[in-house]
Amino acid sequence: MKIHFLLPAGTALACALASLHTAAHEPGAHVHGVAELRIVVDGSQLQLSLESPLDNLLGFEHEPRTDVQRTTVRQMARTLRDAGSVFTPTAAAQCHATTVRLASSAALGESIETSAADGDGHADLDADFSWTCDHPQALTGVDVDLMRHFPGLRRLKVQVAAPSGQRAVDLVPGRRSVAW
């Protein structure tokens, strides 16, 4: 009797843990208004990887067809390439943005790489931001201003992997600080 009781209970726990793990690492969950940001701190390197439905950033998810849409794409690319306007690492760490890479499954132009399309009518933007910090021991967080620039973004699911450990935090309008 005890074995019958314990086995299903243990299995349920294992399943719950497995589904948590899957949810935390599932790429490409496409929900309008929501985006994911992964932050990795490794020595003097700070890596930020954003994956967002294009709708959050542009209000549409296809190749731009009008001058207004082309201007919207250009402004988005300009904002994100100026990494310091959307991310503010701890000032004392003296971090400098080194590279910004933008890619989308929609053909956006503006030197944004085009990745393979899903063909479901939806498209994401993948943005990778690399920073080098002169004083990495002082790096304890980053402020994220994406929602001020892109009001279509209502919730940012952040995962951090830092020397102090891993954590997850949700940013919403008015909450912009990630600390570790």
Ligand SMILES: [Zn+2]
């Ligand atoms: Zn979509």
